[in-house]
Amino acid sequence: DAKTTQPTSMDCAEGRAANLPCNHSTISGNEYVYWYRQIHSQGPQYIIHGLKNNETNEMASLIITEDRKSSTLILPHATLRDTAVYYCIVRDAGFGNEKLTFGTGTRLTIIP
Amino acid sequence: DTGVSQDPRHKITKRGQNVTFRCDPISEHNRLYWYRQTLGQGPEFLTYFQNEAQLEKSRLLSDRFSAERPKGSFSTLEIQRTEQGDSAMYLCASSFPQGVGEQYFGPGTRLTVT
Numbered sequence: 687d688a689k690t691t692q693p694t695s696m697d698c699a700e701g702r703a704a705n706l707p708c709n710h711s712t713i714s715g716n717e718y719v720y721w722y723r724q725i726h727s728q729g730p731q732y733i734i735h736g737l738k739n740n741e742t743n744e745m746a747s748l749i750i751t752e753d754r755k756s757s758t759l760i761l762p763h764a765t766l767r768d769t770a771v772y773y774c775i776v777r778d779a780g781f782g783n784e785k786l787t788f789g790t791g792t793r794l795t796i797i798p
Numbered sequence: 799d800t801g802v803s804q805d806p807r808h809k810i811t812k813r814g815q816n817v818t819f820r821c822d823p824i825s826e827h828n829r830l831y832w833y834r835q836t837l838g839q840g841p842e843f844l845t846y847f848q849n850e851a852q853l854e855k856s857r858l859l860s861d862r863f864s865a866e867r868p869k870g871s872f873s874t875l876e877i878q879r880t881e882q883g884d885s886a887m888y889l890c891a892s893s894f895p896q897g898v899g900e901q902y903f904g905p906g907t908r909l910t911v912t
Contacts, residue, residue, distance in 0.1 A: 720900070729802070729889050729903030730841065773840055784829065784854060786901060788840025 689713065690774045695793040704761040706792050708774030711755040716778045719750060720786070721759045723770040723794075730773065730788075733759065769796045800824060802904035804890050810910045811880055818876045819907045823892030830873050831901060832865055833889040834858065841889055847873060848895065880911045 691709040698704040710719065720735040734741055734748045736757075741748045747760040761768055773791040777783060803822045811817050823830045828849050833841035844863070845855045849870035859865075862880075867873040877884055887908050891901040 729891070729906050732900040732902065735900065771840075784831070784846050785843035785856075786833075786841070787843070790838070790840055 689717075689776045689787070690789055692772075692774050692789060692792045694790070695795070697795050697797055698761075698764045699797050700766060701763055704764040704768065704794060704796070706759040706761075706772050706774075706794065707756065708759070709756045710774070710776050713754050713776050714778070716780060717776045718779055719748065719754075719757050720775040720777055721746070721748065722773045722775065722786070722788075723768075724773070724791070725767075725770045733772075764794075764796045766796050766798065768794065770794060802890055802892055802902055804888075804904040804907050806907055807905060808908045808910075810912065813880055813882060813911055815880055816876065816878045817880060817909065818874055819888055819890075819909075820872060820874050821890030821892075821904060822872045823890070824902055825871075826894070827892035827902070828870065828895055829893045829899075829901075830867055831891040831893070832873070832875050833891065833903075835887040835889060835906070836885075841887075844875075877909075880909075882911045885909055885911045 721733040722730040724730045736748045750757045771791040771793050773788050805820045831846040832844040835841040844859050845865050847867040850867050862878045865875045887906040889906045891903040893899040893901045
């Protein structure tokens with residue numbers, strides 16, 4: 687069972703920041719938060735992951751609340767190519783916990 | 799291109815036929831994963847390998863499904879006696895062995911069973 691809750695869909699204007707929320711209220715201390723996205727007809731693409739500190743890379747920023755029960759993925763300047771389904775996943779990084787458990791994700795549409 | 803590759807990209811087959819898909823992971827990655835995705839759903843885990851050893855199989859992987867990775871490099875996924883319910887996108891991913899390593903996905907093989 688997916689351990690995360692995400693809105694089904696969101697719209698964002700091109701050039702604005704896209705903020706995608708994720709609830710993971712049952713996350714345990716060993717579990718990381720991962721974000722992947724899937725553009726239509728392609729395989730999922732890794733975006734970012736974190737444990738408890740905020741993280742930033744060339745694609746996005748990940749903000750994790752202090753209690754770790756929720757997080758927000760931020761795409762700072764959304765473009766039309768960011769239109770995709772975004773998946774928030776929690777995964778224990780220990781050996782034997784290899785699989786990613788995807789939910790249905792958030793369908794993000796960037797509006798010109 | 800040094801990403802994960804899958805072949806074929808599309809396969810149409812008749813019910814009852816056998817099909818085989820191939821996945822070539824990123825060359826330095828020793829972990830390889832198979833997932834299945836049906837329309838409107840997120841990918842579902844099927845199985846994974848570390849080198850040539852198959853270490854976990856999902857309940858979704860019925861007896862008609864078999865996966866191999868004989869030399870620890872490419873992998874094949876075979877479906878015997880296909881059923882219409884097998885129609886889906888079959889995705890392969892690979893990763894380094896460290897615990898928090900991200901998985902890199904291929905473009906998938908779309909199977910249609912008629």
